[in-house]
Amino acid sequence: MHRLARCIRFSINPFLPSDPAGFNSFASKPTGEGLAIFLELAVELTGRVAPETGFVVNVSDIDKTTREIAVPVFARRIREDFEARRHTDFGAIADMLSSVWTRLSDKFEPAALSRITLKLNPFRQMAIEDGNKKMVYFSEKFEFAATHKLWNDKFSEKENLRIFGKCANPTGHGHNYTIEVTIRTPGGGDFKVGDFERLVDAEVITLVDHKNLNTDVREFGSINPTVEHIAVFAWSKLAEKLAGKLHCVTVWETDKTSCSYYGPEDKTPQ
Secondary structure, three states, rough: OEEEEEEEEEOOOOOOOOOOOOOOOOOOOOOOOOOOOOEEEEEEEEEEOOOOOOOOOOOOHHHHHHHHHHHHHHHHHHHHHHHHHOOHHHHHHHHHHHHHHHHHOOOOOOOOEEEEEEEEOOEEEEEEOOOOOEEEEEEEEEEEEEEEOOOOOOHHHHHHHHHHHHOOOOOOOOEEHHHHHEEEOOOHHHHHOHHHHHHHHHHHHHHHHEEEEEHHHHHHOOOOOOOOHHHHHHHHOOOOOOOOOOEEEEEEEEOEEEEEOOOOOOOOOO
16 A cells, blocks of 8 residues: 655735736746745545556646645635635634545545645644544644763673764764654644744753753653654653643654654554
8 A cells, every 4th residue: 555645835815816827836836926825735645556557646636636626725715814804723724624625535536535734834734634624733843952972881882882873972962953743633723833832842942952962851861862762752741731632743863864752652643
């Protein structure tokens, strides 16, 4: 079974009655005019590869169908809210995602629609998946810089160097980390992004940013501050405050190395 993803990018300018179609779908189609609202919608499908074509679904068909169905849903709601001077909140975005899901759900059979994700900006997104249109996943990325040393006193120096390599440097080394926190909430709920950011900043970022993780963070006094353990650390700091909502914490120490943690009872992605 394969999972195939296709992104479409489009822009809506609520000051205009309609948007120029444009000719560059890589950037945005509709293209937007002047300062417009840019959005990116990813559609993921699960299915088997057709032996005749090698496709799960032809991505050109995904692109065409998704643009025809999804773009008008967002354009109509954005313009209605703009004309009514009404805020397009997370509940409204969840409604639009749900509407798009309903309209797309049977368009790519025999492949099944498994997830749709709306990127609100390069570091923030909302998604629904597996047919549960009432459950919305919100993700946002944060950054912090820190140093660490990977070492185990039970190993010899030679063994530490063999296992941890450069990360066993006695004086440590640094990373510019990225951490993404994902929560799930019914229909967007009363979620406020500012409150969410304040919580993550207070409970996680301020504890690790510009710190020596081995010496400045109590939790790493007896365990190595690996990317795996940092993800668990962040989860432990957020789980109680986001009880029933926290879905996943992902930590990148480089753009090639990351780890996602789904909690002690929720060990696999949902």
